[in-house]
Amino acid sequence: MLKKYLAGAALGLMSLGLAVSGAVAQSTYPDRPITLVVPFAAGGGTDILARKVADGISKSLGQPVVVENKPGAGSLVGVQYASQQKPDGYTLLMMSSSYVTNVVLSDQKPYDPATDFEPVTMVSISPTALVVHPSVKAENLKEFIDLAKNEPGSVNYGTFGDRSQPHLSSVLFGAEAGLEMNAIPYGGGGPAVTAVVSGEVDMLMPTIMLVQPHVESGALRALAIASSERSPLAPDVPTFAEAGFPFEMGTWFGIAAPAGTDAEIVKKVSDAAVEFLTTEEMRKEIEGEGSVLLALDPAKTKEFVLNEIERWTKVKEKGLF
Incomplete structure (x- = not known):
């Protein structure tokens, strides 16, 4: 009995130690540069947006956010790379629509978009x-x-x-x-x-x-x-729904962290990103490009991604791809 108690006590102390360690890590995060993996080449639209968001998060958190381009296989290389990094908050992924479609519409599944990452925030969506x-x-x-x-x-x-x-x-x-x-x-x-x-x-x-x-x-x-409302960039162009054919589609962008990243760290990064995205300057820039600002919290971001997975899974089941 005593042996069992001592073993239980040891486990309890170990758990307490891990909890304290985790709390300390959260309170000091970030204490070094953060990497934002962009699974596309430098100079493209995703890369340009990622660098702006990285700069905004950096100013809020007080640490550099360094963009690392990992292009290849339609973004598969970069996403898979990011999924394999330590879930400590120091590696983030710039997601785009292909984060879901690349695996849902393919027979190859190098990662699971529903479980291999922690959603951080949705940035914007550019209507088709x-x-x-x-x-x-x-x-x-x-x-x-x-x-x-x-x-x-x-x-x-x-x-x-x-x-x-x-x-x-x-x-x-x-x-x-x-x-x-x-x-x-x-x-x-x-x-x-x-x-x-x-x-x-x-x-x-x-x-x-x-x-x-x-x-x-x-x-x-x-x-x-293909949006719910007309674009301020082209106010004379009707939506599909206005034209009698309900249809919404667009290229979206967001940020995620490897699965297992502490929830408090995820929230901290999300808050920093949302704070930057909702500034008047950034809002005007995003909307001026014909995009819709999202700036979602982790829970809403997860809901968005899961809805996208469901949508494209149905497309796959119909045999369209």
Whole structure:
């Protein structure tokens, strides 16, 4: 009995020691630089946004937040790398839409987006727009749907590559509208936009920010935007719902930490990020790019990610990818 008691006491002291150690770690966090892993190359849109957020978190927490680019395999390399780091709050991941779609729509599962990370915050979402070349005989979304239905296989749309956001958006929209269209892949946003502006393809579904200058110049016609409200960047473009076809889609960005990161540390980073994101300067910058500011807490971020997993799981089950 005494032996059992002593063993129990030892375990209790060990647990107490770990709890005290954890509390000390939380109270002193951060006491050294933090790494924000960006699973894309430097200079791209995700990288630029990540560096702004990193700078904001750094100023709030009083420690440098260093961006580390880990591109490859459509973000799989960087995400998997981040998932393998110590869950001590000193490694964060810049998530994007591909964080979910890369694994949900694939047979390969190098990580689990639901369990391998602790959600920290959602940053923003950039709504998808449907734009066409002026030669396309459709002045609005209804006319475009009618055109594509009446002439199956006649519409070609551009993508940034297989399972890129414009590809996913186009396939999902086409499936829900009952359209038969042809995907033409390009090596990124620049070539795809050039293709639709030149008339090489009929349609593209990128973020509104990417094509707004061409819409304003008349080189492209925007038929609808896939958000709940009109974009301040293109207030004359109706939403899909306004055009009679409820459909929401966009490229989103957020921050996560490796699974097992202490909840108090997660909250501390989240609070710092939200504080920065909700400043008037950052809000205007995000909304000025046609994006919607989210700035969610960890619980709402988790809910957002789980909803995305559920959405794309259903798409996968339908055999669309």
